[in-house]
Amino acid sequence: xxxxxxxxxxxxxxxxxxxxxxxxxxxxxxxxxxxxxxxxxxxxxxxxxxxxxxxxxxxxxxxxxxxxxxxxxxxxxxxxxxxxxxxxxxxxxxxxxxxxxxxxxxxxxxxxxxxxxxxxxxxxxxxxxxxxxxxxxxxxxxxxxxxxxx
Numbered sequence: 001x002x003x004x005x006x007x008x009x010x011x012x013x014x015x016x017x018x019x020x021x022x023x024x025x026x027x028x029x030x031x032x033x034x035x036x037x038x039x040x041x042x043x044x045x046x047x048x049x050x051x052x053x054x055x056x057x058x059x060x061x062x063x064x065x066x067x068x069x070x071x072x073x074x075x076x077x078x079x080x081x082x083x084x085x086x087x088x089x090x091x092x093x094x095x096x097x098x099x100x101x102x103x104x105x106x107x108x109x110x111x112x113x114x115x116x117x118x119x120x121x122x123x124x125x126x127x128x129x130x131x132x133x134x135x136x137x138x139x140x141x142x143x144x145x146x147x148x149x150x
Contacts, residue, residue, distance in 0.1 A: 026089055029133040049135040056139065057098045060146055067100035067149065091133035099146075 002024045006017040016039040019027045027035075030050050037046025061067065074086040074093045086093050088103045097103060124144045129137035 023089075026087075026091065028094065029091055029135070029138065032133075033135050046135075053135060053138050056142065057095075060142060061098065061100045064099065064146065064149070070101055071104040072096045072101035073104065092130045095130065095133065095138070095141075099149075 006015060009015045010017075016036060018024070019031045019035045022028075022031070033046045033050055034043065037043045072093070074090065074096065075083045076086070077083050088094075088097075093103060126141060126144045126148075129141035130145070
């Protein structure tokens with residue numbers, strides 16, 4: 001959340017905002033989970049949720065050795081012929097690297113060459129779970145994502 005959004009929401013109710021030290025929308029899901037866990041007095045539960053997902057990611061990576069070394073770019077068309085390329089620090093990209101993929105220097109080049117797997121926002125609804133990157137959305141996203149990467 002941006003500072004402007006946080007300021008507005010705080011006027012309505014007590015608010016736990018993004019972890020300091022990261023650009024808007026780029027805090028790692030692990031940091032956000034621990035931040036929320038501390039705010040709720042549930043640090044141990046937050047740590048366990050993170051450990052569960054880390055194990056699941058490691059298991060998926062081990063079961064899908066074909067992902068190792070393959071390049072991935074997370075891009076999003078925002079109008080015909082124009083793409084937004086997500087930075088290597090974006091949580092969606094980080095999740096892909098945790099599965100074994102690598103991030104090339106020329107990510108937009110691959111998108112324009114149609115060397116991409118389309119990850120839909122609907123049917124299955126995958127865009128939002130990847131974008132939000134929480135302990136609730138990541139397991140669902142992995143269930144939908146890994147079969148598409150085949």
